[in-house]
Amino acid sequence: MIRSVLVFLIVLVFGAIKLPIERDLSATHRQLHFRDELDLNFREQLSQLGFVAALSGFRSIVADVLFIQANVAWERTEWGRVLLLFRQVTTLQPRAVLFWDMAAWHMAWNASAAALNDRAQPRLALRIKAQRDFFALGRDFLERGIENNPEKPRLYETLARLYKEKYNDHERASEFFAKAAALPGAMSYDKRFSAYELSYVEGREHQAYERLRRLYDAGENQRLPTLITRLKFLEDKLDILDEQRINDTEN
Amino acid sequence: MIEARHRRFSFVRVLAIATNTFTELTRLKVFHVLLIFALLLIGSSVFMARFSFQQEFQILKDVALGAMSIFTSLLAVVATARLIPQDIEDRTIYTILAKPVARFEYLIGKLAGVLLLLAIGTLAMGAMFLIVLYACEQTVLHETARQTMSPEQLNDALRAVRASALNADIVPCIALIYIKACLLGALTLFVSTFATTSVFTTVVMVFIYFIGHLQATAREYWLQQSGAGWITRTFLALVALIFPDLQAFNLVDGIIAGAAIPLAFFVKTAALGIFYGAIYTLLAGVVFYGKEL
Numbered sequence: 086m087i088r089s090v091l092v093f094l095i096v097l098v099f100g101a102i103k104l105p106i107e108r109d110l111s112a113t114h115r116q117l118h119f120r121d122e123l124d125l126n127f128r129e130q131l132s133q134l135g136f137v138a139a140l141s142g143f144r145s146i147v148a149d150v151l152f153i154q155a156n157v158a159w160e161r162t163e164w165g166r167v168l169l170l171f172r173q174v175t176t177l178q179p180r181a182v183l184f185w186d187m188a189a190w191h192m193a194w195n196a197s198a199a200a201l202n203d204r205a206q207p208r209l210a211l212r213i214k215a216q217r218d219f220f221a222l223g224r225d226f227l228e229r230g231i232e233n234n235p236e237k238p239r240l241y242e243t244l245a246r247l248y249k250e251k252y253n254d255h256e257r258a259s260e261f262f263a264k265a266a267a268l269p270g271a272m273s274y275d276k277r278f279s280a281y282e283l284s285y286v287e288g289r290e291h292q293a294y295e296r297l298r299r300l301y302d303a304g305e306n307q308r309l310p311t312l313i314t315r316l317k318f319l320e321d322k323l324d325i326l327d328e329q330r331i332n333d334t335e336n
Numbered sequence: 337m338i339e340a341r342h343r344r345f346s347f348v349r350v351l352a353i354a355t356n357t358f359t360e361l362t363r364l365k366v367f368h369v370l371l372i373f374a375l376l377l378i379g380s381s382v383f384m385a386r387f388s389f390q391q392e393f394q395i396l397k398d399v400a401l402g403a404m405s406i407f408t409s410l411l412a413v414v415a416t417a418r419l420i421p422q423d424i425e426d427r428t429i430y431t432i433l434a435k436p437v438a439r440f441e442y443l444i445g446k447l448a449g450v451l452l453l454l455a456i457g458t459l460a461m462g463a464m465f466l467i468v469l470y471a472c473e474q475t476v477l478h479e480t481a482r483q484t485m486s487p488e489q490l491n492d493a494l495r496a497v498r499a500s501a502l503n504a505d506i507v508p509c510i511a512l513i514y515i516k517a518c519l520l521g522a523l524t525l526f527v528s529t530f531a532t533t534s535v536f537t538t539v540v541m542v543f544i545y546f547i548g549h550l551q552a553t554a555r556e557y558w559l560q561q562s563g564a565g566w567i568t569r570t571f572l573a574l575v576a577l578i579f580p581d582l583q584a585f586n587l588v589d590g591i592i593a594g595a596a597i598p599l600a601f602f603v604k605t606a607a608l609g610i611f612y613g614a615i616y617t618l619l620a621g622v623v624f625y626g627k628e629l
Contacts (some may be wrong), residue, residue, distance in 0.1 A: 088626040090618055099615045100577025104555070106608055107581045111552055113601055119590035141549045142586040146402040149395050180593035183390050237594070270499070272492045305486060 118180050148177040152184065155191075164196040165334035168222065169253025175226065175307055182239050185230025189240075193247050220251045242275060247283070255285040276300070277312060284315040294319040301331060345377050349437055353445025358452045361372055361415050370414075371457055374407035378464045393500045394592060396472060401509065401588045408517035409545065415453060416524035417537035420624075427628060440621045443525065448619060458514040464512075466502070474548045488495040499594075508602045509591045511588035515609035516585035520618040521544070523580065529623040543601045548582030551575060 103291040139147045155170035170189035178184055197219035206212050228243040234240060245261035262279035265271050277300055282292035297316045300307045313331065320330050359368055378400040407435040432442055476506035480493045524541050557564070558572035584605060587597060 088622065092622055095615075095619060095622070097577055103580075103608070103611070105577065106611075107552070107555065107584065108559070110584050110604060110608060111556070111581070113604075114584070116596070117590065117594070117601065118595050119587050141546055142583065142588070143402055145398040145589045145592055149398045152391075152395075170383065178589060178593060180595065181389070181394065183394055187391075206376065264414070272496075273488050274492070 094244070142175045145181075148181070148184065151177070152187075155187075159191055159195065162199055162233055164191075164199065164219075167191050167196065175230070179230075179233040182234050182237050184232065184271050185226055185240055186243050187235070189226040189230070189243055189247065191223075192219050192226060193251055197223070202275070220247070223247055223251070236268060238265040238268040238271035239274065241268070242272065245278070249282060255282045256289070259283040259286065277307065277309070281311060281315055284319055290319055290323055294325070298331075303320040345441060349441050350445040350448060353432070353437075353442060354437040354452060357446050357449025357602055359420065361449060361453045364415070366414055367457075368409065369454065370407055370411050371460060373568060374403050374457075374461050375464050377403045379468055380573035385431065390496075390500045392476075393469070396469060397506075397592045398588075399505075400461075400468070400514070401592070404458065404461045404465065405513050405516070405586075405588060407461065408454055408513055409520050412450065412454055412517040412539055413524050413541045413545075415450050416447070416521045417528055417531075417541065418534040419450070419525070420528045421532070421534045422627070425507060429598045433629065439624050443529075443620055443624055446544040446615065447521060447620075450525075451518050454514060454517045454521065455619075458517070461498065466506070469506075472491065473497065476501070477559045504559055505591050505595075505597050508597045509587050512585045512587055512602070512605060512609070515606055516582065517612075519580060519582075519609050519612045519616070520584075522620070525621070526616045526620040529620045529627060544579060544584065547575060547579050549586070550583075551581045552583045555581070584600050586611060 100325065123225060127320055138144075151170050151174045155167050155174060160165040170190065170286035171184070174184045175188055176179075191309060197216045200219055201212050203212055205213065205310060206215070224244070224247055227240050239260045242265040245258045245265065245327045248261060249258035258271055259279045259282035262263060262275050262282060266275035280296040280300060283289050285294065294316070297312060297319065300312060314332055319325075403436065420429070423432075429442075431440065476497050477494060480497055481490070483490075483493070485493065490545070520541070524537060527540050527544075528534070528537040531540065554572045555576035558569055558576050561569075564572070586607075587595075
């Protein structure tokens with residue numbers, strides 16, 4: 086009996102000693118994004134087994150299983166299910182950029198195209214509305230993905246593509262390509278793409294010209310056909326003096 | 337005649353018990369089955385899904401590290417839970433303790449045998465995982481290099497492949513999986529000192545495993561919520577004080593998502609695991625000294 090009480094007391098004393106260490110470690114975990122609290126309301130969306138697995142340190146595996154299910158749903162063009170599964174996947178693994186990217190791609194590119202070509206809906210206006218709703222869902226995934234991963238360039242780049250290809254909003258596309266380019270690990274073309282997009286924006290031609298010109302002057306490896314075409318277009322539009330224009334024969 | 341002085345604690349005796357325990361455990365079919373199953377799972381994870389290379393690498397890492405985590409934890413619990421009850425059943429324990437072997441030496445020796453087994457299991461699984469990941473990375477790199485693109489694009493593509501495949505943070509992640517298994521082994525040893533059967537110990541450990549992963553939630557709720565009733569608060573306080581925070585060792589999700597483990601953070605987490613392990617072994621010793629054999 087005395088021994089049991091002694092053991093219990095040791096456990097409690099040990100518990101009191103470890104408590105501040107655990108709290109400190111938890112805070113570091115959160116700071117380094119190793120521990121994102123799982124919303125307990127999430128239980129309603131996930132199966133009981135999946136929820137238990139997610140709480141037991143197997144979130145990434147549960148997320149993978151759901152991701153594979155989402156791909157199966159995509160193959161069957163069950164867009165509602167794809168959306169639901171990707172919401173679960175991104176809730177489980179908010180730091181996995183890949184999942185946000187894939188979710189946005191399915192919504193803004195695949196589901197939106199399917200909605201526009203939906204033969205079951207005879208009214209074009211409603212098909213266009215559905216398409217726009219899917220664009221918005223894709224954008225929402227990307228914006229929330231960026232909120233969770235502000236230091237990773239990939240989602241900024243995808244959001245830029247979304248603005249460019251789906252909304253035809255070159256100004257915002259340029260802004261997000263520029264944001265991606267400013268981050269470590271960005272693709273080398275992000276900076277160039279930002280300048281290309283800006284060259285399409287009415288009223289920002291001077292700024293675009295300066296940026297494209299700087300890239301052109303940076304060296305041969307930047308003098309790609311699109312850059313030269315956009316630069317020539319702006320030279321004409323801005324009436325740049327002949328001696329300041331790029332040399333045609335060089336390229 | 338010169339009598340050799342009997343030492344209260346001898347590493348040689350502990351080593352003898354550890355070696356013996358390890359040999360016994362390696363002969364167990366459950367160990368072979370678990371290890372083979374884990375190796376198969378890790379090895380076959382490469383064939384599980386055909387996606388883009390980033391998705392393949394992510395799934396491979398998730399499955400492999402998840403398999404390592406679950407199999408080492410399972411092995412730690414199953415192997416340790418049977419140690420004392422089996423020795424009592426075989427009456428080996430009486431033969432050992434009838435000799436000048438302290439009970440604490442016996443316990444440490446037994447635990448060391450399990451930890452050695454876990455180390456070999458983790459090394460085998462880790463090696464298999466790294467080989468598979470490396471092979472996949474090389475395949476994707478060769479495929480990428482064969483594609484026609486500008487040198488700049490090729491550099492970007494190769495960089496993206498390398499960034500999503502092997503990285504140095506996988507090694508501390510595997511080390512923490514091992515430390516977590518060691519802690520579970522020590523905790524199982526503690527439970528088995530007052531349990532009567534290995535089944536009871538295993539069942540209790542399954543509950544502890546789940547509670548351990550929720551301990552942090554209970555702890556934060558207990559320390560932050562002043563509005564909860566005293567029964568709730570007492571219950572939460574007991575959970576927070578008694579159970580280990582197993583979530584602290586679960587860095588797999590973050591590593592796969594691309595987070596880096598700073599050295600100081602790794603050392604702190606590992607030290608916490610060793611601290612837990614030492615305390616649970618000490619507690620096992622206290623209970624085992626009072627056990628009637």
